[in-house]
Amino acid sequence: MVNGEKYVSEEARQAVEEAIAQVGYVRNSAARNLVKQESRAIGLIIHEPHSLLFEDPNIGSILLGANEVLSKADYQLVSLIIDSDRDSRRVADYLRGGLVDGAVIISARASDPIAAAVAEIGLPAAFVGHPDGTPDLPYAAINNEEAARNITGRLLGTGRQRVGMIASALDRDSGQDRLAGFRAAMGGKFDPALVVEYPLYTYAAGLEGMQELLRREPAIDGVFAASDAVAAGAMTALQEAGRRVPEDVGIVGFDDSSWALRCRPQLSTVRQPADLLGSTAAELVLAQLNGLPGTPRVLDTTIMWRGSA
Amino acid sequence: MVNGEKYVSEEARQAVEEAIAQVGYVRNSAARNLVKQESRAIGLIIHEPHSLLFEDPNIGSILLGANEVLSKADYQLVSLIIDSDRDSRRVADYLRGGLVDGAVIISARASDPIAAAVAEIGLPAAFVGHPDGTPDLPYAAINNEEAARNITGRLLGTGRQRVGMIASALDRDSGQDRLAGFRAAMGGKFDPALVVEYPLYTYAAGLEGMQELLRREPAIDGVFAASDAVAAGAMTALQEAGRRVPEDVGIVGFDDSSWALRCRPQLSTVRQPADLLGSTAAELVLAQLNGLPGTPRVLDTTIMWRGSA
DNA sequence: TTGTAAGCGTTATCAT
DNA sequence: ATGATAACGCTTACAA
Numbered sequence: 129m130v131n132g133e134k135y136v137s138e139e140a141r142q143a144v145e146e147a148i149a150q151v152g153y154v155r156n157s158a159a160r161n162l163v164k165q166e167s168r169a170i171g172l173i174i175h176e177p178h179s180l181l182f183e184d185p186n187i188g189s190i191l192l193g194a195n196e197v198l199s200k201a202d203y204q205l206v207s208l209i210i211d212s213d214r215d216s217r218r219v220a221d222y223l224r225g226g227l228v229d230g231a232v233i234i235s236a237r238a239s240d241p242i243a244a245a246v247a248e249i250g251l252p253a254a255f256v257g258h259p260d261g262t263p264d265l266p267y268a269a270i271n272n273e274e275a276a277r278n279i280t281g282r283l284l285g286t287g288r289q290r291v292g293m294i295a296s297a298l299d300r301d302s303g304q305d306r307l308a309g310f311r312a313a314m315g316g317k318f319d320p321a322l323v324v325e326y327p328l329y330t331y332a333a334g335l336e337g338m339q340e341l342l343r344r345e346p347a348i349d350g351v352f353a354a355s356d357a358v359a360a361g362a363m364t365a366l367q368e369a370g371r372r373v374p375e376d377v378g379i380v381g382f383d384d385s386s387w388a389l390r391c392r393p394q395l396s397t398v399r400q401p402a403d404l405l406g407s408t409a410a411e412l413v414l415a416q417l418n419g420l421p422g423t424p425r426v427l428d429t430t431i432m433w434r435g436s437a
Numbered sequence: 438m439v440n441g442e443k444y445v446s447e448e449a450r451q452a453v454e455e456a457i458a459q460v461g462y463v464r465n466s467a468a469r470n471l472v473k474q475e476s477r478a479i480g481l482i483i484h485e486p487h488s489l490l491f492e493d494p495n496i497g498s499i500l501l502g503a504n505e506v507l508s509k510a511d512y513q514l515v516s517l518i519i520d521s522d523r524d525s526r527r528v529a530d531y532l533r534g535g536l537v538d539g540a541v542i543i544s545a546r547a548s549d550p551i552a553a554a555v556a557e558i559g560l561p562a563a564f565v566g567h568p569d570g571t572p573d574l575p576y577a578a579i580n581n582e583e584a585a586r587n588i589t590g591r592l593l594g595t596g597r598q599r600v601g602m603i604a605s606a607l608d609r610d611s612g613q614d615r616l617a618g619f620r621a622a623m624g625g626k627f628d629p630a631l632v633v634e635y636p637l638y639t640y641a642a643g644l645e646g647m648q649e650l651l652r653r654e655p656a657i658d659g660v661f662a663a664s665d666a667v668a669a670g671a672m673t674a675l676q677e678a679g680r681r682v683p684e685d686v687g688i689v690g691f692d693d694s695s696w697a698l699r700c701r702p703q704l705s706t707v708r709q710p711a712d713l714l715g716s717t718a719a720e721l722v723l724a725q726l727n728g729l730p731g732t733p734r735v736l737d738t739t740i741m742w743r744g745s746a
Numbered sequence: 747t748t749g750t751a752a753g754c755g756t757t758a759t760c761a762t
Numbered sequence: 763a764t765g766a767t768a769a770c771g772c773t774t775a776c777a778a
Binding site: 159161162163164165 | 769770771772
Binding site for chain 1: 461463464465466467468469470471476478487490497498500501504505508511513514515516517518520521523524527528530531533534535536557558640669673676677695699701
C-alpha cells in the first residue's frame with residue numbers, strides 16, 4: 129500500500145513534470161512578492177544629465193560594482209534612469225510600490241526629489257556620493273576636497289606660478305568639493321579670475337574652458353581640470369594653441385578614467401575606485417536589509433602621477 | 438439623514454485622508470500587478486563585455502532613446518545587466534516571473550541564453566541589432582555590411598593603395614558584417630594579411646592593431662577601424678610612429694560617437710543613430726503589446742566625412 | 747452613489 | 763507526509 133502509493137505518486141510526478149514542461153508553467157513573481165512581502169530586487173537610480181551617460185565612464189564601473197555584490201546575495205539589480213520630471217515621478221512610484229527592497233542612488237543633487245521620496249517611505253537606501261541638502265542616508269563616497277587639495281599641491285610642487293582651474297558640476301558635491309580643495313591648496317595664490325566654471329564634466333567644457341583661461345591669462349602655466357574628460361579637452365586646446373604639455377603648462381585631472389591613458393602625454397590624475405563605490409553602496413543597502421546600521425564609508429583615493437605635469 | 442450621512446462621510450473622508458498622510462499609505466504594486474496581470478514595465482537587457490560598458494557611448498544613447506518612448510507610453514524602463522552566468526539565470530527568472538510586460542535586448546550574441554528564454558516564454562520583445570542564430574524576434578538595426586562597404590569605398594576613392602582593417606567583435610553581427618563590407622569593397626585588392634582581429638571595440642585594440650599592421654606592412658596608407666574607439670587608438674599609434682594623418686595614411690571609423698570629434702584630425706566615420714535604434718526597438722515592443730505585428734526596421738546610416746581621410 | 751465579495755497566484759499554517 | 767485553507771493587497775463586478 130505504501131509502495132503502491134509511492135508508485136502512484138512517482139507516476140503522477142512524472143506526469144506533472146511533463147505537463148509543466150509542455151504547458152510551460154512559470155511561477156508568478158507578483159503573487160510571490162505579494163505574499164512574501166519582498167521582491168529580492170534593488171533599484172539603482174541614475175540621474176545624470178543627458179550627455180554624461182556617454183562621457184563619464186565611472187557610472188559603468190559603479191553599476192558593475194553594485195551588481196556584483198547584489199548578485200552574490202541573490203538580489204536582482206534593476207537600473208532606473210531619470211531623464212525628465214515624468215521619469216522622476218514614475219520612478220518614485222516604482223520604488224514606493226514595493227517592487228524593490230532597497231535602492232542605491234547615484235549622482236543625486238541637492239534637494240533631489242527621488243532621494244526625498246526614498247527617505248519618506250523609509251526604503252533602505254544608500255547614496256554614491258553625499259550631496260548635502262539630501263536626507264540622512266548612508267553613503268559611499270570619496271573625499272573630493274582632500275583629493276583635489278592634494279593633487280593641486282603636487283602640481284604647485286612642480287614650480288608653477290600661475291595656475292587655474294576648470295571647475296564643473298558645481299550643483300553637485302563632487303564639483304563643489306573639488307573647487308574647495310583647489311582653493312585651499314592655492315591659499316594666497318588663489319585668483320578667482322583663473323577659475324572658469326562649466327555645468328558638466330565634459331570634453332567640450334575642457335576645450336572651451338582652456339581657451340577662455342588662455343585668453344584671460346596667457347602666462348598661465350598650470351591647470352587643474354575637474355575631471356579627466358575636462359582635462360583631455362583642455363590638453364587639446366593647449367596643444368592647438370601651441371603650448372607644450374607639460375613643459376609650458378602642467379595639467380592634472382580627476383577620476384583616472386580611460387581618458388587618462390588616452391591623452392598624450394598621459395594624465396596625472398586622482399584615481400577614484402568607482403567599482404568599489406558601487407559595491408560599497410550596495411553593501412550598505414544589504415546591511416540595512418539585515419537590520420544593521422549601515423554607516424557611511426569614505427574610500428581612499430590615490431594620485432596617479434604621469435606625464436602631463 | 439442623507440445630509441447627516443454626507444456630513445459623516447465628509448468627516449470620515451477627512452479623517453481618512455489625514456490618516457493616509459500620517460501613516461503614509463502607498464498602494465502595493467505587487468498586488469496591483471497580480472490582479473491586473475500586467476506590470477507596465479519593460480526590461481532592457483544589457484549583455485556587454487565588462488569593458489565596453491565604459492568605452493561604448495552607443496549604449497547610453499540606446500538606453501535614453503528607449504526610455505523616451507517608453508516613458509511617453511507610461512511604461513517604466515528597467516535595465517538589467519548581465520555580467521555572469523548567475524546573472525543570466527536570475528534575469529531570465531525575472532523576465533519569466535511577469536515582472537515586465539516586454540523586453541528589449543541589446544548586444545545579444547549568437548545563441549544568447551536570454552534571447553532563447555524570452556522567445557520560449559513568448560514575451561513581447563525586440564532586439565537592437567540582429568545577430569543570427571537568435572530566435573525570430575523583430576529588431577531595429579542598421580546595415581553594417583553596406584555602411585562598411587560604402588566608407589571603405591570612399592577611403593579607396595582618396596587614392597590609397599594598401600589599405601587594411603582593424604576588425605573587432607567578430608562574435609557579433611556588427612563585427613562580422615563590418616568585416617564583410619570591407620572585404621566586398623576591397624574586391625581584388627583584399628589582402629588577408631592586412632586585417633587584424635581583436636575581441637572588443639576598444640581604444641587599446643586600435644593602438645595594438647595599428648602597431649601590428651605597421652609591422653606587417655610599413656607601406657600601409659589606409660585603415661578602416663571597426664569603431665571610432667578603435668580608430669582613435671589607431672590614430673594615436675600612427676602619430677606615435679611618425680605618420681601623418683591623413684597625408685601618409687587615411688583612417689576611417691564607425692559610429693560617429695564622441696570619439697570622432699575628439700581626434701585630431703577629426704574622424705571620417707559612419708554615423709549610426711543610436712538613440713533611434715533604442716527608441717525604435719522600444720516601439721517594436723509597444724506594438725506587440727498592442728497586438729500589432731512588429732516588423733523589423735533597418736535604419737539609415739550616413740557617412741560623416743571629416744579630416745582623417 | 748456606496749458598499750460587499752470574489753478572485754488574482756502564491757506561500758504558510760493548520761488539520762488530517 | 764499530505765492536503766485543504768487563509769492571507770497577502772488590490773481591482774472589479776455586482777448588489778444594495
